[in-house]
Amino acid sequence: MSESSRLKFYCDENRCIGCDGCSVACAEAHELPSGVNRRKVVTLNEGIEGLEYSLSIACMHCTDAPCEEVCPVDCFYIREDGIVLHDKDICIGCAYCLYACPFGAPQFPQDGAFGTKGVMDKCTMCAGGPEETNSHTERELYGQNRISEGKVPVCAAMCSTKALLVGDSNEVSNIYRERVLSAGHGVKTQPYGWNVAYGSKK
Amino acid sequence: MKSKYIFIALIALTSLAFGASDSAIWGKDLIANIAGYDKEGSLHLGKYFTLLQSTYFKPLFFGVLVGVPAAFFIHYAVIGPMIFSHDRKKIYVFTLFNRVVHAISAISFMLIIPTGLVMMFGSFFGGGSFVRLCTEIHAISTLLFIISIVPMFFMWVRWMFIHIDDIKWLMIVGGYLNKDKKPVPAGRFNAGQKTWFWLATLGGVLMISTGTAMYFQDFKLEIIASYGISQIDLLRASAITHNALGIGILALFLVHIYMSVFAIKGAIHSMITGFKEEEEVEILHSSFYKELKEKKEI
Numbered sequence: 001m002s003e004s005s006r007l008k009f010y011c012d013e014n015r016c017i018g019c020d021g022c023s024v025a026c027a028e029a030h031e032l033p034s035g036v037n038r039r040k041v042v043t044l045n046e047g048i049e050g051l052e053y054s055l056s057i058a059c060m061h062c063t064d065a066p067c068e069e070v071c072p073v074d075c076f077y078i079r080e081d082g083i084v085l086h087d088k089d090i091c092i093g094c095a096y097c098l099y100a101c102p103f104g105a106p107q108f109p110q111d112g113a114f115g116t117k118g119v120m121d122k123c124t125m126c127a128g129g130p131e132e133t134n135s136h137t138e139r140e141l142y143g144q145n146r147i148s149e150g151k152v153p154v155c156a157a158m159c160s161t162k163a164l165l166v167g168d169s170n171e172v173s174n175i176y177r178e179r180v181l182s183a184g185h186g187v188k189t190q191p192y193g194w195n196v197a198y199g200s201k202k
Numbered sequence: 203m204k205s206k207y208i209f210i211a212l213i214a215l216t217s218l219a220f221g222a223s224d225s226a227i228w229g230k231d232l233i234a235n236i237a238g239y240d241k242e243g244s245l246h247l248g249k250y251f252t253l254l255q256s257t258y259f260k261p262l263f264f265g266v267l268v269g270v271p272a273a274f275f276i277h278y279a280v281i282g283p284m285i286f287s288h289d290r291k292k293i294y295v296f297t298l299f300n301r302v303v304h305a306i307s308a309i310s311f312m313l314i315i316p317t318g319l320v321m322m323f324g325s326f327f328g329g330g331s332f333v334r335l336c337t338e339i340h341a342i343s344t345l346l347f348i349i350s351i352v353p354m355f356f357m358w359v360r361w362m363f364i365h366i367d368d369i370k371w372l373m374i375v376g377g378y379l380n381k382d383k384k385p386v387p388a389g390r391f392n393a394g395q396k397t398w399f400w401l402a403t404l405g406g407v408l409m410i411s412t413g414t415a416m417y418f419q420d421f422k423l424e425i426i427a428s429y430g431i432s433q434i435d436l437l438r439a440s441a442i443t444h445n446a447l448g449i450g451i452l453a454l455f456l457v458h459i460y461m462s463v464f465a466i467k468g469a470i471h472s473m474i475t476g477f478k479e480e481e482e483v484e485i486l487h488s489s490f491y492k493e494l495k496e497k498k499e500i
Binding site for chain 1: 252256334416434437441
């Protein structure tokens with residue numbers, strides 16, 4: 001596979017309404033423990049007119065994933081389609097990946113008697129983990145494996161405004177380009193009026 | 203009356219719940235951190251940490267771990283150990299308190315350093331439960347280090363300040379480059395021991411604080427936040443400091459072991475019994491020996 005056919009997330013800030021539906025869907029679909037937010041909706045420039053927008057943030061499945069570079073136990077692996085995954089049986093929960101990540105994506109559930117951090121958990125782009133695909137262990141550790149079933153990751157699938165895009169990076173950029181080019185087209189700026197709404201077509 | 207208290211208790215509980223959910227890393231600071239990552243004006247710590255951890259720390263640790271013992275092996279083979287007479291008088295140099303404090307600290311080092319190295323070379327050990335166990339031992343044995351470091355600092359600090367002897371000692375590398383039994387300029391502690399003392403105590407405090415920060419991770423210190431340093435940048439700085447200082451501590455730890463066990467035959471016994479051989483003091487701590495002579499203590 002070529003570099004351009006990596007799977008990527010993209011959140012269209014013109015469409016995201018900050019409803020948090022994606023993060024709720026994610027937490028429910030993968031039955032995440034409380035305190036673990038694989039996906040989070042953030043609002044930038046909050047309260048500044050014209051500049052405020054919301055974005056849905058999770059692991060961005062970076063091409064040059066810094067988490068993978070710093071991991072002292074090499075628990076990360078990057079699938080051929082560009083999905084960055086990790087092995088929880090190897091992870092030691094040192095949190096170096098969190099220090100390297102620009103997005104604050106790695107999560108650490110509270111674990112053990114003194115509330116110390118457990119092994120890392122992050123967005124898998126609904127592609128599970130290294131365990132046997134769709135096995136019970138995989139589901140317990142990493143959540144659903146929707147990719148193996150040919151389904152879209154749950155966050156993007158349920159996004160009501162289709163702001164959150166996921167797929168082959170070329171496809172995603174094509175969709176976004178089309179959206180930008182067609183912005184403003186076919187938008188009625190005048191009221192319809194009775195003759196348009198109920199009148200015959202020409 | 204009762205309902206009022208229940209109401210207050212409920213409010214207190216909800217505020218607790220909200221307090222707990224307000225993370226210092228994934229809370230409102232998250233936005234500023236994402237937007238400002240490696241931008242002009244930021245501390246660039248994310249980039250620095252990634253570069254250092256991915257490229258430099260492991261080879262540096264490996265270099266020290268292999269290079270220092272290799273240098274000692276050559277030293278031992280070429281120059282050989284210093285052997286002092288065990289037949290002369292013995293001088294009492296370390297009190298029971300000194301030895302107990304040193305023993306606690308020694309045990310903590312023997313736990314902390316190997317487990318730390320297992321973490322640094324975690325991929326060699328395949329990660330998983332063994333390395334995870336080592337991270338826990340690394341953290342728990344810090345408690346031993348903490349209880350020994352404070353008395354150790356105060357019981358020895360008065361002899362640890364720099365002296366003209368230290369410069370002379372450094373000029374001849376402590377007299378270790380030959381086997382001549384010429385008096386080496388040093389007081390109760392020589393320049394090497396002084397360096398190790400400061401690195402282990404002041405450096406130790408830095409190691410403890412940065413390690414604790416990484417262990418507990420999600421907390422907020424107002425004093426740090428007031429300087430405009432975000433929690434994630436504090437953690438990045440902690441990781442960089444912890445690893446960089448760790449290289450130095452590992453190096454001097456290896457030196458310390460070589461000196462006590464191999465380079466000076468029987469030197470380790472002084473930390474067990476409290477007595478040093480008179481000849482050893484006369485040669486290696488000549489200024490201290492003179493001082494004792496003047497005071498007629500020997």
